[in-house]
Amino acid sequence: MATNNKDNQWKVDFPIQQLDATQVSRRDFAKFLCLVSGGLAVGSGYVAAKANFFPAEKVQGEHFVCKKDELPQGGTKSFVIPGSTIPYVLIRTEKDDFRAYEQKCTHLSCAVFYMPKSGKIECPCHNGWFDALTGEVLAGPPPRPLPRLDVIFKGDDIYVREFETSPKTL
Amino acid sequence: MSNFREAQNQAHPNKTSTLMVALIVVLILNVSIQIWLLYTALNNALNENVDIAFPAFLASLGLFLVGFGWLYFMPGIIRNKKVKYR
Ligand code: FES
Numbered sequence: 206m207a208t209n210n211k212d213n214q215w216k217v218d219f220p221i222q223q224l225d226a227t228q229v230s231r232r233d234f235a236k237f238l239c240l241v242s243g244g245l246a247v248g249s250g251y252v253a254a255k256a257n258f259f260p261a262e263k264v265q266g267e268h269f270v271c272k273k274d275e276l277p278q279g280g281t282k283s284f285v286i287p288g289s290t291i292p293y294v295l296i297r298t299e300k301d302d303f304r305a306y307e308q309k310c311t312h313l314s315c316a317v318f319y320m321p322k323s324g325k326i327e328c329p330c331h332n333g334w335f336d337a338l339t340g341e342v343l344a345g346p347p348p349r350p351l352p353r354l355d356v357i358f359k360g361d362d363i364y365v366r367e368f369e370t371s372p373k374t375l
Numbered sequence: 376m377s378n379f380r381e382a383q384n385q386a387h388p389n390k391t392s393t394l395m396v397a398l399i400v401v402l403i404l405n406v407s408i409q410i411w412l413l414y415t416a417l418n419n420a421l422n423e424n425v426d427i428a429f430p431a432f433l434a435s436l437g438l439f440l441v442g443f444g445w446l447y448f449m450p451g452i453i454r455n456k457k458v459k460y461r
Contacts, residue, residue: 235402239446242438249435253432256420348418
């Protein structure tokens, strides 16, 4: 700040005393906190409205994914259901279990991958791990299990449909 | 002439500061509780456990109103009157 007398034009342009200036900023900070508080209340309202009145759509009907022999043991196949953009992944474990999950980490939506021979699904972004058989979180930051689809067989064809009882963590 | 308020401000210049800090601390506390409520409501709603979302919203709204009313107690700007000596 200019303390000499050469150029004191700023005093005219900004006629607020130093003491007042510090108080103004704290007052503004308090008001800003109040604004943030209002924003958070609105956000909570949005979550409540969305959860109660516009629940997420369920997968309707059964959808063909691929033939059984297209998928080797320990192999995976990504797919989407027609009419939606959610990526899914079909996993055939080494023990011949078939599982289908949303290929979106429940932490920050990174793509997850089956780690061959481990029975686990890995999220490389922040080292999150899920159980390949149940979708439960084993380690890392993800807060919820992976959303899951039911896998059903019709002869050699693999179909998926909405998972009956969605997994819940207590 | 000076009134009681001015005399107080001159005698205890720290008072306003203390009030301001108390106010801000309470507001920060409110905001932290609201963040927690939002986080919990969101996580539960995404887990198909929607019952918590509406009470969390009410609590959050209540905290906002409390914080808003709390601003009423914000100390005013102290104007130092220029004292003229003749
Ligand atoms: S996005 Fe998967 S662990 Fe963070």
